[in-house]
Amino acid sequence: MLTIDRARKLLEQSCRKLYDSSELKAIGSILLEELFSCTRTAMLLMDKNTLLSAEQEEQWIRWLHKLAEKIPLQYVLGYTFFRHHRILVAPGVLIPRPETEELVGWVLQEHHASEALNILDVGTGSGCIALALASELPHAQVFALEVSDKAAAVARENFLGCQKDISSRLNLITGDLFDVSSFACKMPVIDIVVSNPPYIKPGEAVAMTPGVLDYEPHGALFVPAEDPTVFYSGIASLYGRGICSRGVEIYVEINPLLWQETAEAMLRVLPAGTACTERRDLSGKVRMLKLTVPSHE
Numbered sequence: 001m002l003t004i005d006r007a008r009k010l011l012e013q014s015c016r017k018l019y020d021s022s023e024l025k026a027i028g029s030i031l032l033e034e035l036f037s038c039t040r041t042a043m044l045l046m047d048k049n050t051l052l053s054a055e056q057e058e059q060w061i062r063w064l065h066k067l068a069e070k071i072p073l074q075y076v077l078g079y080t081f082f083r084h085h086r087i088l089v090a091p092g093v094l095i096p097r098p099e100t101e102e103l104v105g106w107v108l109q110e111h112h113a114s115e116a117l118n119i120l121d122v123g124t125g126s127g128c129i130a131l132a133l134a135s136e137l138p139h140a141q142v143f144a145l146e147v148s149d150k151a152a153a154v155a156r157e158n159f160l161g162c163q164k165d166i167s168s169r170l171n172l173i174t175g176d177l178f179d180v181s182s183f184a185c186k187m188p189v190i191d192i193v194v195s196n197p198p199y200i201k202p203g204e205a206v207a208m209t210p211g212v213l214d215y216e217p218h219g220a221l222f223v224p225a226e227d228p229t230v231f232y233s234g235i236a237s238l239y240g241r242g243i244c245s246r247g248v249e250i251y252v253e254i255n256p257l258l259w260q261e262t263a264e265a266m267l268r269v270l271p272a273g274t275a276c277t278e279r280r281d282l283s284g285k286v287r288m289l290k291l292t293v294p295s296h297e
Contacts, residue, residue: 002057004032005048014064027073031063034077072211082128085135088158089126092150094220096128099281100196103253103288104132106279107194110249115139118188120243122177122195122235123147125220127155127170129194135166143171143187148219177234180241190244192251197231198223199255199262228258229265236269239293247295256285266291 002010008028015024033043035056052060066076074080074095079088082096083104089095111117117140121130124144134142144159146152152174159170175183200221205213212221223230232252238244254262263276266289273294281287 001054002052002060003049004046004052007032007052007057007060010060011064011067014068018067018070027067030073030077031060035059070209070211071215075215082126083132083136085128085131087126087128087131088154088161090150090154091215092148092217093154094125094151094216096126099287100129100253101132102279102281103194103196103251104129106288106290107133107192107251108136111137111192117141117191119143119192119194120145120187120190120238122193122238123197123220123231124155124172125151125196127158127172129196130155130170131158131162131166133194134169135162138165141169141171141188143173143190145173145175145177145183147174147176148217149174151217151220177231177238180238180243184241184243187243189242190238190248192249193235193238193244194251195231195235196253197235199228199231199253199258201225201228201255201257204257228255229262232262233265233269236266236291239270244293246293248293250289250291250293252289252291253287254289256281256287259286259289263289 011028012024019027029040029043033040036043063076072095074089075091078090079086080095083101087096117137119133119140119142121142121144124130124146127144130142130144134140144155146155152172156172159167159172173183173186198221202222202225235250235252239248259278267274267276270291270293275292277290278286279288
């Protein structure tokens with residue numbers, strides 16, 4: 001039977017060509033915490049010669065096979081964490097990134113004291129943005145728009161797993177951003193729009209890892225090379241469709257390589273006088289934009 005120490009060594013042997021030693025150590029700790037249903041502190045205190053049960057050993061081997069196939073750790077486990085929330089994920093649903101947590105943090109920073117708000121999360125995916133906003137803005141009604149049936153199913157499961165006072169303010173809507181008639185009648189006038197739409201140009205794929213390219217949904221990652229800001233124009237156009245209130249604020253995560261083009265594309269659609277503010281992520285890249293429509297045109 002395997003000991004904890006031997007299990008770690010098997011992980012290193014199986015995946016050393018895919019991850020560096022520090023990544024493998026972190027992955028091993030996460031998997032062992034899941035395997036023993038314990039905290040990180042408890043795992044650090046556990047004897048490295050502790051034996052895995054037969055069931056645990058079988059599970060460990062299954063995980064190693066999946067990791068060796070370059071399946072992302074989050075899909076192997078079936079969940080990840082987003083602003084301290086445990087979020088279910090599955091192949092076909094985008095894995096939330098730390099940059100998206102920064103986007104949510106920006107919204108919360110500016111609206112933590114706000115009263116009643118109607119918020120629209122465009123392209124909700126796993127529902128991580130909508131869930132985080134609903135949990136931290138107790139007076140907000142959050143509407144999560146998603147076109148993919150697979151992603152919508154995961155988002156629904158995440159919403160149902162929330163506390164009742166949060167889930168009661170989460171509204172999942174299946175619809176297409178480019179077909180406003182498919183969802184406009186299902187929501188009130190929106191005060192804040194938030195979105196992490198597809199923004200990676202096909203040519204950037206060469207720098208991406210096989211785990212992302214082989215398992216994450218390309219529809220949630222890539223944009224047409226000939227029109228890389230198409231989703232941002234679509235989001236901005238919601239204002240002209242009567243969905244958004246005057247003075248609506250639109251927060252979007254963007255491709256740092258295209259931030260100026262993205263801002264220009266959105267401003268072309270929005271009313272004159274709309275303010276645009278950019279924000280850098282922790283790595284110093286312009287990763288987010290906020291568009292504020294004037295209250296009076």
